[in-house]
Amino acid sequence: MKLYYSPGACSLSPHIALHEAGLAYTPVLASTKTHKLQDGSDYYGINPLGYVPMLELDDGTRLREGPAIVQYIADQVPLKMLAPQNGTLQRYRLQEWLTFIGMELHRGFTPLFNPATPEEYKVMARDRLLQRLQWVDGQLAGKQYVMGDHFTVADGYLFTVQGWHKPTGIDISSLANLQAYAARVAARPAVQAAMKVEGLLK
Known part of the structure; x- marks a missing residue:
């Protein structure tokens, strides 16, 4: 491949x-x-x-x-076990997470990397992204990974996308669960x- x-x-x-x-x-x-x-x-x-x-x-x-x-x-x-078995509710939960990360986070970050995006819009985009990341932070409470205690491919995607907060100037210092999660995923070999x-x- x-x-x-x-x-x-x-x-x-x-x-x-x-x-x-x-x-x-x-x-x-x-x-x-x-x-x-x-x-x-x-x-x-x-x-x-x-x-x-x-x-x-x-x-x-x-x-x-x-x-x-x-x-x-x-x-x-x-x-x-990087993804639950096809046809199970847990597989649809995984797809739910992949869709959320793609549509609400990934797509939300995209304009912030475009130099042509007006600054006024970037301010709104950062605010919306922070709200979404706050929701993720709540979902991670008491969990090792997004689906629970086991790493899945949704974690690789979330780890990647949340990491864009640094170059785009989004402050996640108040999101303790997300920060701990990112460090945990980053430590995986x-x-x-x-x-x-x-x-x-x-």
């Missing part, structure tokens, strides 16, 4: 999932700024939408969209391995 990624982008989530799963893969750096691969070829030739992540399977099949990719990865190693591949850790 190949994972097309950009350091610190949402592709860190499937990167973490691959390391947690212990699956063999090849990381391929795809700049989200130049849309070029390291060999100079055009990333749009791989993904016409131009963004990461993209997972290419050994038979050439390509999967887009982080939530779909991480569930695919989890289903390759069911004994690792698979998370550290994925971050090292992306150059986010030395």
Whole structure:
């Protein structure tokens, strides 16, 4: 398999999932700024939408969209329990979390990375994101991970996205549960391995 990624982008989530799963893969750096691969070829030739992540399977099949990719990865190693079994209520709870992270957090952060976004809008976006992160903080009370005591692919996604509070200037110092959670996930060997591949850790 190949994972097309950009350091610190949402592709860190499937990167973490691959390391947690212990699956063999090849990381391929795809700049989200130049849309070029390291060999100079055009990333749009791989993904016409131009963004990461993209997972290419050994038979050439390509999967887009982080939530779909991480569930695919989890289903390759069911004994690792990175996702609940298909058809169970817990699997739908996982999808509920992946959707929330994608629609309410990930999408909310996106305008804050765009230099063309008016500052007035950024103020509103930060306020809304802080409200959503406050809700997450409440959900994490008494839990190790979002689904309870067991790490799932939703944790890799939440860890990735919540980490964007630093470059976007959102103060989470009052969110003790979220801060403890982020530190707990960051300490996982698979998370550290994925971050090292992306150059986010030395």
